[in-house]
Amino acid sequence: MSHLTDTKSWQALAKHRDNIKHMRELFAEDNQRFEKMSVKGCGLLLDYSKNRLDETALSNLFQLANETKLTEKIQAMFAGNAINTTENRAVLHTALRASSDTEVIVNGQNVMPEIQQTLKKMEQFVNDVHNGTWVGYTGKTITDIVSIGIGGSFLGPKIVSQALRPYWTGHINCHFVANVDGTSIVEKLKPLDPETTLFVMSSKSFSTQETLTNTLSARNWLLKSGADKAAVAKHFVAITSNVAKATEFGIEEKNTFPMWNWVGGRYSLWSAIGLPIVLLTGFETFKTLLNGAAEMDEHFATQPLEQNMPVLMGLISLWYSNFYGSESQVILTYDHYLRGLPAYIQQLDMESNGKSVDLAGNSLDYNTGPVIWGGEGTNGQHAYHQLIHQGTALIPADFIFPLTSHNPLGNHHIQLASNCFGQTQALMQGRTFEEAKAELSNSNLSEEQKNIIAKHKVMPGNRPSNTILMDKLTPKTLGALIALYEHRTFVQGAVWDINSFDQWGVELGKVLGVDVLNRLGSDKSCSELDSSSNSLINLFKKGSL
Ligand code: F6P
16 A cells, blocks of 8 residues: 555545535535635635535545645745656746745746746837837738647647636737647638738747647748748747757747746746737736736645645545546636636646656556546536536536626626526535425326436435636636646645656657657558557558548
8 A cells, every 4th residue: 555545544534435424414504514615815715615525524634635744845846846856847837926026046046037037028029019119021010929839838828818808908819829730720820911920939848749830831821921031030939948949940039038947838828938918918917917826826835724725626626536436527617708727727637647656656556637627607507517417427516607797798697607506506405306206296197107207307416516706807816716726736746646747648649659750751651560550550641541
């Protein structure tokens, strides 16, 4: 048995699991349950009362956090210790949003001045584009940005820009290209004018195949329009930690924005990777987004475990993964602007915690990261909610809802609220056989038929959910919300004793992809691999079935 499953609190949690009453009973017994099991902070409210938790379970979860030294691990992250042990790197996305007078030391050097300089450079660049000082190769003002990047160099800027749609300044349009499928860039470029389009190439490594290929195609598109090579400097900027490669590509050094190896790709939207957000919403909005995240950092670093939102959410999530065999979790955003958030949290959590060895390299005998999925309410209610209500799998859900809409329109928002709250209630209380039978009392069905139909209508209830509320979706609350999920991911990784900050599985895929690419490009028929891979490669070369 590993150290974690040996701990007293783990054993106690495993024993206690089956003693917890149905949530219906827990609510009936204690009309203060909401007051006791909700936390406010950073413009958010977390209601975690609709969970399979009682006082004993909670105190054992906090005990587990203590036994696994969670507080010390949180401090180590903020202090800039090299907690990404396999790459010997600090993990400091929190420094990107810290106030300028903070000191954060990495390898003996305070990184804050460099962060501030980069922010200034971003501000200047965006002002130049907005006020027409930065022009295209024919002297025309820039009207469209095409952001090229993938993974963390795509999801953060795209989803935050989408979420902050009400804050766009109107100076510019932005389009995102990630997929290496040529259709993506071809369709995006079709309506655009090369003379007024600026490409923002985002790649920490400057070596990601999809991003390099899309950037080359973008450059060819520009050159085909009659621009000469010198025009590339006016139409391409890059965000990268590999400036040498960017300049080799033709992007002038002065048009590059730095990235640092102490920022992981999936945690990078707060860095210059957030440039598309600034181009769309302006620098002040971006600063407010950073401030919102900084508030959550402060909360995470200072609040006691019992009042600490990321800690609570991390422990609750782990409770279902490890003690109820729950293999997936769903994020349900009841706000159209947040429709992309589940995809963002999916990368954040699954790339971070999809691990099966501990820090010392030992195989784990407990589950780690669950599958994260989701979508926007109410659409999901007419699709996959059926399985969450009545399926055989236990799928803990997070419901996210702003109390005030940016678009008050008739009864829309009150209906949205009723759906959101109604879903969490239905999941919690379910419907008993007796209730289902009573609902059929006026029907003409026989007693036997009523019994059968009632069985189909039974909903077990006791299905867990968190509800996260905010007054309104603003740059500040959005920053806090994203940081909340970043730290939730950290909490789980810390208790599981895994490295949440590397991604070796993804790296292997990249290496094998290059090998297959070489084989696809060669004249020789492929016969060295397994029979499936050989046949697929040869069929592609033939070009037809
Ligand atoms: O998918 C793996 C990954 O390394 C992500 O973590 C990262 O955000 C993405 O690739 C893109 O990497 P880069 O910014 O170096 O192009």
